[in-house]
Amino acid sequence: MPTTELVKLYGAAWSVYVRIVRLALEEKQVKHDLVEVDVFAETGVPNEHLTRHPFGRIPAFQHGDFHLYETGAIVRYIDDAFPGCKLQPTSPKARAKVNQIVGILDAYAYRTLVWDIYVERVVSARQGRLANEETIAAALPRAAVCLSELTRLSDDQGFLIGGSVTLADLYAAPIFAYFMRAPEAVSLMEGCEKLIYWWQRFAIRDSMSRTQP
Ligand SMILES: N[C@@H](CCC(=O)N[C@@H](CS)C(=O)NCC(=O)O)C(=O)O
16 A cells, blocks of 8 residues: 555544544644544434444544554554554564553543543533542542553653553553643652653654644
């Protein structure tokens, strides 16, 4: 597939998973269009989107006539199919650690840090509803495990793993962009100096400003 074929990403700029893919495209300098899809529309997930993503989630991805969904598959395809910086290390151990961090963020940190803490504390206040304190309280110990594991597994060469940007950074950054706005982040991040240092550097990358929701 020629790399010049049109790249389209279907989703919404607020979505953590859409931003992960947009970050990959920005870091690899791949030209693309973001086509807005509202999966929370009152009338339900638009029918044409269900043909791209039968589970009704975002993002969905198109490169020429090649279609994909699932963020993990999309970002690895982008890394393999397009020239530019490599988002996955070649050393087996570093690559495994990148995949381990991606797995932790996907399976545990996304729901805990974004939905159970950020949305429940920050978005609920913006919407004028009371936060569900039980949801937040139950999330705190899970959040602490996520953060201490990310701290333990990460290097301190400026990126989570190694000396250049990887999928681990691209998965973590959109999650931290929301979580760090919750007041709970202040005490939860105590003792996570490596992560704080990483976030201070990563948050100001060009790809982050270009994908701001
Ligand atoms: N496993 C999917 C997860 C994608 C996902 O959960 N996307 C969220 C937005 S960040 C979504 O579509 N939510 C709509 C819903 O839950 O109905 C992936 O890796 O792409």
